Amino acid sequence: MAHRKLFGVAEHQRRQTNVLRETLIANEKGCVIVCSPGSIERSGQALLREYAKTHPVVHIVRDAKSIRNHLKIWDEEKIDHLLGISGSIFRTCSNLEFYNLSESRTSANESLDYLESQGHNKALSRNNLAGQASPPTPFLTLKRAERDFLKFLNLATSKTMSDSSLESFYPLARVATEARTYTHAISVPLSFLTSTSIELEDIVSATDAFELVVDDLDRSRSPHPLSSARADQIGQAVASIRRHAVIPIIYHVAIGTKNDGPGEHKDYVDRVLHGLRLAPEYATIDLSLSDDAVARLLAVKGNSKIIGNAFFPDRPSCGWDDPRCFASYERAMALGCDLVKLSIPANSIDDNFAVQRFRSQVAALPSSRIPLVAYNTGRLGRMSVCFNPIFTPVTHQALVGVYDRDTSQQVPEGASRSAMLDLGRTTSNDEAPLVTACEANQALYSSFILDPMHFYIYGASVNYSLSPAMHNAAYRICGMPHDYKTSQATSLKGLYDLVSDPNFGGAAITQPYKIEVIALTHSLSRHAKAIGAVNTLIPIRNLPPNGGIPDDLSFLQERNHAGPVKALYGDNTDWIGIRVCLRRGLSPVNAVRNSSSGLVIGAGGMARAAVYAMIQMGVKNIFIHNRTFENAEKLAAHYNRLDTSSFTPQGPAATVRVIRSYTDAWPEEHRLPTMVVCCIPANSIDGQPAANFVLPSKWLKSPTGGVVIEVR
Numbered sequence: 001m002a003h004r005k006l007f008g009v010a011e012h013q014r015r016q017t018n019v020l021r022e023t024l025i026a027n028e029k030g031c032v033i034v035c036s037p038g039s040i041e042r043s044g045q046a047l048l049r050e051y052a053k054t055h056p057v058v059h060i061v062r063d064a065k066s067i068r069n070h071l072k073i074w075d076e077e078k079i080d081h082l083l084g085i086s087g088s089i090f091r092t093c094s095n096l097e098f099y100n101l102s103e104s105r106t107s108a109n110e111s112l113d114y115l116e117s118q119g120h121n122k123a124l125s126r127n128n129l130a131g132q133a134s135p136p137t138p139f140l141t142l143k144r145a146e147r148d149f150l151k152f153l154n155l156a157t158s159k160t161m162s163d164s165s166l167e168s169f170y171p172l173a174r175v176a177t178e179a180r181t182y183t184h185a186i187s188v189p190l191s192f193l194t195s196t197s198i199e200l201e202d203i204v205s206a207t208d209a210f211e212l213v214v215d216d217l218d219r220s221r222s223p224h225p226l227s228s229a230r231a232d233q234i235g236q237a238v239a240s241i242r243r244h245a246v247i248p249i250i251y252h253v254a255i256g257t258k259n260d261g262p263g264e265h266k267d268y269v270d271r272v273l274h275g276l277r278l279a280p281e282y283a284t285i286d287l288s289l290s291d292d293a294v295a296r297l298l299a300v301k302g303n304s305k306i307i308g309n310a311f312f313p314d315r316p317s318c319g320w321d322d323p324r325c326f327a328s329y330e331r332a333m334a335l336g337c338d339l340v341k342l343s344i345p346a347n348s349i350d351d352n353f354a355v356q357r358f359r360s361q362v363a364a365l366p367s368s369r370i371p372l373v374a375y376n377t378g379r380l381g382r383m384s385v386c387f388n389p390i391f392t393p394v395t396h397q398a399l400v401g402v403y404d405r406d407t408s409q410q411v412p413e414g415a416s417r418s419a420m421l422d423l424g425r426t427t428s429n430d431e432a433p434l435v436t437a438c439e440a441n442q443a444l445y446s447s448f449i450l451d452p453m454h455f456y457i458y459g460a461s462v463n464y465s466l467s468p469a470m471h472n473a474a475y476r477i478c479g480m481p482h483d484y485k486t487s488q489a490t491s492l493k494g495l496y497d498l499v500s501d502p503n504f505g506g507a508a509i510t511q512p513y514k515i516e517v518i519a520l521t522h523s524l525s526r527h528a529k530a531i532g533a534v535n536t537l538i539p540i541r542n543l544p545p546n547g548g549i550p551d552d553l554s555f556l557q558e559r560n561h562a563g564p565v566k567a568l569y570g571d572n573t574d575w576i577g578i579r580v581c582l583r584r585g586l587s588p589v590n591a592v593r594n595s596s597s598g599l600v601i602g603a604g605g606m607a608r609a610a611v612y613a614m615i616q617m618g619v620k621n622i623f624i625h626n627r628t629f630e631n632a633e634k635l636a637a638h639y640n641r642l643d644t645s646s647f648t649p650q651g652p653a654a655t656v657r658v659i660r661s662y663t664d665a666w667p668e669e670h671r672l673p674t675m676v677v678c679c680i681p682a683n684s685i686d687g688q689p690a691a692n693f694v695l696p697s698k699w700l701k702s703p704t705g706g707v708v709i710e711v712r
């Protein structure tokens, strides 16, 4: 303000633009430059527009209510008007967009006040609300925003940036979703998300991807340009899916009627362009667009994988044998799409077999083909939907009826769930999925395409374990006929019997066999190797011709297929769970630095994993305390021998030290630990009583607090 007054508006703007230009040039790489809206005048906008051609420029959007609260302007119309104008301008200056979800602290408090006024106990209500994704504890308020933004940056710019803290280390995460078999995509219309307050976590269970259907281009209305408010709404939907679900997003715009002449469809293209700015993992492009229009969209796809989509609402007279089907596949491939999705309404059961033949025809193409999603729509096409191997579009009971808004159908009060589901299926939308993920899975197992498998938790004392209850519940929800049992044994010998069953699906290995079991494996993940302990055994049924163990995890595709087990792969997932808990509880003030310390109590298999989790998080000073000192020394020596600097990109190797006695003071030259993991079994093992260890309070005096977790 003072500068503007002193030099006048024109000179102030000129200087401001110069500063922006110099900053952009001098900090091209490895840097985040923040521009506030007020600092970008017309010439600054032109600068950014140019910069965005070669660099990521992110437009950050927030909801009007939070902006209103922040600026303390109470005139709603004024704010909406301002946002509408600035949104349109800033969208032209940027190539990416991040929607910053606000914590609903006020809404949660409002609900609490309301409940209290209704005579409810505030503390109890608070607990109930906590279960509904209400805001975290105050010191963790920015954690979710931080996580969301890092996830977004990683998706948008992962060619230039790799953040191991966001990587998923579960074995299957290394196989691209479109390369897995029998995956399901829950298909949810934007209009549904914006009109209901459903828990997203509930509808994504049993699915592998989230298809967000932007459904405001209906078939009768035209034209329908994308408003700034609608663009915000789409951004908000993508952001909340990303926050509440870990599965990838497929961004799909339902094309509606064409209205700008053949092959153009500006309203549709604008919505796809907007979606690509949000960096979804996948986005569809309708193949009815001209080659040029598809090419223009592909040119700005960034890291999103593009699914060329062709739906033939008027079923070709010879169905899948119509040359346009194969031509669409070849065209999408030639244009540079990453996948193709073709669908045709079924008019007889035979169409379900025809799509299978079509798939074989594509599979017979020479090597470089792209993945194909192909099925029939409508009630008669449900069989082909179940057998489609990639991204099968599915619905959920909570969504029943959402496609029926245009019809006069009403779900009768008191109708059973299946009756409701059936009613929902008489839908007015030809493309709407009619099968749930659970039903699709049931069909795969009952038609013998997949086999029921047996899973176990194997250890000396496993009756306490919650794993069977958790896994069996998950199988039921997913429509899988598997079972998960405990197998309590005094030696590893019993494992041979389990593995020799052709329906052996895999096993969790627990105390005291996590180290000993390595001798029975034929191949280990790099994490299990470094930790020196295995808690997950995966069967391998097909060995390559040279008899070696496939190192590309291709054996994971064999899951749910019975047959003799030829080898065992060992992995360790304990450290992943520990890392997740530590990261979730660590407040920004305790972000890991070279001076941070961690403490692990115990020296068994779980303690090994805890040390590894800390090393992976970049902790350089790790301490172990264990009842038997020699075992603690062995564990420390194990990690001090390894080159732990190669585990993470951050700085020097970690040092692992032992604290001999719980009466010892915390080593003076090190900070008190901000993370503590207790790995002492709470139950008795091998007849040994459970240790009754109490953490010395003098080790828990970190001035900034920290996280203590107990792994049982």
Ligand SMILES: O=C1C[C@@](O)(C(=O)O)C[C@@H](O)[C@@H]1O
Binding pocket: 457, 465, 466, 467, 468, 508, 509, 510, 511, 535, 573, 574, 712
């Ligand atoms: O050691 C354990 C305990 C556990 O097996 C359980 O069910 O409690 C779960 C395993 O993944 C873990 O390695």
